[in-house]
Amino acid sequence: MKPQLRKIGIVIPTRNRREELKNVLQCIMDQDCKINEVIVVDSSDLELTPPNFAKTETKFSYIYTNIRSAAEQRNIGKRSLNSEIDFIAFLDDDISIERDYFSKLLDIFASSDVIGASGVAINRKLSKRRTKPFGFSGFIHKLFLLDSNKDGILLKSGVNIPIRSDKSEENVVDWLIGCAMWRSFSIKDLEFESDFKGQSLAEDVIFSVRAGERGKLITNPSIIINHYESEIERPNKVAHYQMWVVNRRRLIQVMGGGLARLFAFQLANLGQALIFVYVGLKGDRSNFNIAKQIFMSSFKSGK
Numbered sequence: 001m002k003p004q005l006r007k008i009g010i011v012i013p014t015r016n017r018r019e020e021l022k023n024v025l026q027c028i029m030d031q032d033c034k035i036n037e038v039i040v041v042d043s044s045d046l047e048l049t050p051p052n053f054a055k056t057e058t059k060f061s062y063i064y065t066n067i068r069s070a071a072e073q074r075n076i077g078k079r080s081l082n083s084e085i086d087f088i089a090f091l092d093d094d095i096s097i098e099r100d101y102f103s104k105l106l107d108i109f110a111s112s113d114v115i116g117a118s119g120v121a122i123n124r125k126l127s128k129r130r131t132k133p134f135g136f137s138g139f140i141h142k143l144f145l146l147d148s149n150k151d152g153i154l155l156k157s158g159v160n161i162p163i164r165s166d167k168s169e170e171n172v173v174d175w176l177i178g179c180a181m182w183r184s185f186s187i188k189d190l191e192f193e194s195d196f197k198g199q200s201l202a203e204d205v206i207f208s209v210r211a212g213e214r215g216k217l218i219t220n221p222s223i224i225i226n227h228y229e230s231e232i233e234r235p236n237k238v239a240h241y242q243m244w245v246v247n248r249r250r251l252i253q254v255m256g257g258g259l260a261r262l263f264a265f266q267l268a269n270l271g272q273a274l275i276f277v278y279v280g281l282k283g284d285r286s287n288f289n290i291a292k293q294i295f296m297s298s299f300k301s302g303k
Helices: 016-031 070-080 099-110 133-141 205-212 237-254 260-282 286-301
Strands: 008-014 039-043 058-063 088-091 095-097 116-122 178-185 217-227
Touching: 008 016, 008 070, 016 039, 016 095, 039 070, 058 070, 070 205, 088 099, 099 116, 099 178, 099 217, 116 205, 133 260, 178 205, 205 217, 205 237, 237 260, 237 286, 260 286
Parallel strands: 008 039, 008 088, 039 058, 116 217
Antiparallel strands: 088 178, 095 217, 116 178
């Protein structure tokens, strides 16, 4: 009996990152398994001629939109995929993946009833993975519910903890990164936050938490996504932490809300702001503005 064919569709939101987009498309074309469909949803300032990757049997589609939201661009691409697609994968435009990236993800689906799976995203320029909390700094982070010794979980504060191991093993997790693969039927009626703008911080966490109510999520840290973190269209640190507060507020509502989560949410905001105040007192005064934005956003988001 021949193995059942699995149709893979990929959605990539992009904005003003022409060279980065070409790189990730080349990675897709080099995969050791068949990719059936690729949809790029582009919100660049100018509509450009899409890169020419007319290879083999892969269907390539390019959609230009005035909507500048990575979250909504994913929705646009997802809605446009062929209805016969078995697996939907989302990729960022500033990443690269190995030739067996999708084959490894498919192996996870083949071995269990998981509905969503991912590897881990690492910026190799930083040369090391995030570590577990330790020492006085680690104590402060745990005290303010900013970190944990457990991996792959969501704290009551809405802070998502990554997998920090590098072992080739399947970890059942509470959330998945944006570059994840899904059984299409399991997320058929599920969408990303349509009102999140720009880079849309935490939209992937909210999406996966909602999806996780329908089935198991798995991360295997041996499946590596090299995340270059392009500076093009990336918000500055003040804007980043504003989103960190506001979008986490929505996340804890998705998690169930309640006074305990609201308290944990505000505790984490306080802890992160105090850390920036401390760093500012040591010399880099720009951190005071970040702390101020966290306090202001925390107050507004609590209304």
